[in-house]
Amino acid sequence: MALNESEMETMVYERPEALTNGITHYCPGCTHGTAHRLIAEVIDEMGLRDKTIGVASVGCSVFAYNYFDFDFVQAPHGRAPAMATGVKRVLPDRIVMTYQGDGDLASIGMAEIVHAAARGENISVFFLNNANYGMTGGQMAPTTLPGQKTTSSPNGRDVETQGYPIKVSELLSTLDGASYVVRRSLHDAKNIRLAKKAIRMAFETQVRGLGFSMVELLSICPTNWGMTPLNSLQWLEEKMVPYYPLGDYKVHPAVAEIKI
Amino acid sequence: MPPKGRIVVNEMYCKGCELCIASCPQEVLALANDHITAKGYHPATIIAEGCTGCAICSIVCPEAAITVYREKTGANRIPA
Amino acid sequence: MARELMKGNEAVAEAAVRAGVEAYFGYPITPQTELLEYMSRRMPELGRAFVQAESELGAINMVYGAACTGKRVMSSSSSPGVSLMLEGISYIAGTEIPMVMVDVMRGGPGLGNIAPAQADYNQMVHGGGHGDYRPIVLAPASVQESVDLTVLAFDLADKYRSVAVVLTDGSLGQMMEPCELPPMQPLKTSFPEWSVTGSEGRERRSLSSINLDPSMQEEMNFRLMRRWQEVEANEVRYKEYFMDDAQFVVTGFGSSGRVALTAVRAARAEGIKVGLIRPITVNPFPIKVYAEIVKKVEGILVVEMNAGQMLEDVLAATKYQTPIEFFARMGGIVPFPDEVLNEIHRMVKGPLTTEGHPRDRWLNRTAHKK
Incomplete structure (x- = not known):
């Protein structure tokens, strides 16, 4: 962390440089912002800003390229891993x-994410799981919990007719091509710290050319869940974490050796 | 004696979500109900003595709106 | 340079390699697959990118990503596969970045079959994907022309930041003909001012096709259409055969234009004053050429391997001022030159009319067929 020294005090934390000064369109309390911030902090700490290319998706994070202060492209719904493959294959040193x-990655984009992982594409995927379609107003997502009410x-969610949620980290961890697949949560300071470490590991995996990395981040959607941000965090901890256990699902031995 | 700190909330970014308030171990944060930001939110602010500059508020802040400072102790203070 | 006997699909692949394609992304589909297979050995050998994607959706979006870097990239597919790619093609058009697409057309609609057809004319020329965009569409009629137009497609795509399509078919893709390949071009070393490559040493950039503000979107729509006006003004290409003294004209693109030429030659041998117009750019369509012959000729026969998709453009260009007749085979059947010659005889014999629709007359004539 960059410390700005003065005679009397130390700057302990400041907004990362890899974020623009854009005001996000996210609802108050939405952990998309937290995830953005962590990614930006890691990019600053690793000095990667001028060689990083982000691929935004469709959903609430469609405007991510307005908030990150580095090069970005914006993919059609679900196709970000394919687009990232295209970028990385022609610019392997970026x-x-x-x-x-979750709608983008685990529903319409399931083929693209599975195959990017299976190919061991040397990209990093940050997957925000908030158990519903946020941007379109809170419909059922592939990650919506059994019994969870949504607008659709x-x-x-009646599993008899609407099926079961998809546990993406578990699923991708079965693929030999995936090198680093973990699930973290953004519901409190301790878990946010752990999430940041995982984001760092994902980038370290890519920097070392060790292949596909994904960090699934359990997130809140206060507006569509119909709760305050604080109650949403509590709901995440009490309902989502038991269904989507936090942990490391796939850590390639070469990745395990990385010390950060 | 615990270290002394302070925070600066950038009111351009703060949306009054209260996550920092709930996470503050010293319980010295609250929404400033006496004014609103340009976006129409009551922003977070320090309402009492006791901030240690622990930076937990900045860790949970989804908008990267908080800058945290901590006073230097005697040992590492640079002489004037 | 020596001429080599090459299969159409492979010749297109090698032409693309020599035009400096740096990444190929595709998915197997007959009758295009040889192109993908050729690239799977050729590209890695040159240290260039090749990925067999999980689907056409994957492939076109890999193209999208790679094209955002300003490098020359391409994909190829055949009719149903191209339908799947149209989402991505629309996004690429909306992002105003260059790409080359090769469509080796086959019979349809639906799964159809794997035999040659030309029924993607509307899908390619008149859109297919959503929104107002116009791809440049080049229609070769031989292996040599497939090679030449593939190189041209890369140049035009770059020049106009556009999607450029080489519209071939199962016949052209599978046939073997001697052809001369172009020299190997060096790869690009500089990148356009819009390319996304990492922000080192410059301000950051982003590429997207989103314009939430309708007035911004409209501005973009205007920009695309004005750029298309430039394409229309500068890039129309076609071939004329025996047109100097022609009283009658046959017209068709790609394979049907090629078959029609054989029929026209046979008719000329019989003393019939018939010529041929074969559009090379089906988009931009050579409207003026057709508009100008209206006054000179007694009738035009449009020959296609679809139910009259280009016919509508010929009708629009000639404004129903000249009698037009139509003949086609569909479903993966290539017309025989004799069939076209019969149609020339019928046109010459008359009577001809500008009343009614040529497609209806054709359908009525063929009513005895199931």
Whole structure:
């Protein structure tokens, strides 16, 4: 962390340089902002800003390129891992990351993410799982919990007719091509710190050419969940974490050796 | 004696989500109900003595709106 | 340079390599697959990017990503596969970045079959993807022309920041003909001012096709259409055969234009004053050429391997001022020159009319067929 010294005090924390001064369109309390901030902090700390190319997705994070202060492209719905593949294959010395929500990655983009992981594409994927479609107003997502009410599962997700949630980290961890696949949560300071470490590991994996990395980040959607931000964090901890256990699902031995 | 700190909330970014307030171990943060930001939110602010500059508020802040300072102790203070 | 006997699909692939393509992304589909297979050995050998994607959706979006870097990139597919790629093609057009697409057309709609057809004319020339965009569409009629137009496609795509399509078919893709390949071009060393390559030493950039503000979107729509006006003004290409004294004209693009030429030659041998116009750019369509012959000729026969998709453009260009007749085979059937010659005979014999629709007359004539 850059410390700005003065005679009397030390700057302990300041807004990362890899964020623009754009005001996000995210709702108050939305952890998209937290995830953005952590990614920006890691990019600053690793000095990667001028060689990173981000791939924004479709969903609430569609305007991510307005908030990150580095090069960006914006993918069609679900196709960010394919687009990232295209960028990385022609510019292998750049750092390429996608930023995707659960509708984008786990529904319409399931083929692209699975195959990018299977190919061991040397990209980093940041996957925000907030258990619903945020931008379109809170419909059922592939990650919506059994019984969870959404605008398209008004009586609660009925697994008999609407099936079960997809556990993306577990699924991708079965692929030999994936090198680093972990799930973290953004519901409190301790977990946010752990999430940041995982983001760092994902970039370190890519910088070393060790292949596909993904960090799944459990997130809140206060507006669509119909809760205050604080109650949302509590709901995440009590309902989402038990269904989506936090942990390291795939850590390639070469990645495990990375010390940060 | 605990270290002394202070925070600066950038009111351009703060949306009054209260996550910092709930996470503050010293319980010295609150929304400034006496004014609103340009976006129409009551921003977070320090309401009492006791900030240690622990930076937990900045870790949970989704908008990267908080800058945190900590006073130097006698040992590492640069003489004037 | 020596001429080599090459299969159409492979000749297109090698032409692209020599035009400096730095990345190829595709998905197997007949009758295009040889192109992908050729690239799978050729590109890695040159240290260039090749990925067999998980689907056409994957492939076109890999192209999208790579094209954002300003490098020369391409994909190829065949009709149903191209349909899947149209989402990405629209995004690429909306982002105003160059790409080359090769469509080796086959019979349709639906799964159709794997035999040659020309029924993607509307899909390529008149859009297919959503929104107002116009791809440049080049229609070769031989392996040599496939090679030449592939190189041209890269140049035009770069020049106009546009999607450029080489519209071939199962026949042209599979046939073997002697052709002369172009020299190997050096790869680009500088990148356009819009390219996204990492922000080292400059301000950051982003590329996207989103314009939430309708007035910004409209401005972009205007920009695309004005750029298209430039394409229309500068890039129309076509070939004329025996047109100097022609009383009648046959017209068709790609394979049907090639078959029609054989028929026109046979008719000339019989003393019939018939010529041929074969559009090379089906988009931009050579409107003026057709508009000008209206006054000179007694009738035009449009020959296609679809149900009259280019016919509508010929009708629009000639404004129903000249009698037009139509003949086509569909479903993966290439017309025989004799069939076209019969149609020339019928046109010459008359009577001809500007009333009614040529497609209806054709359908009525063929009513005995199931």
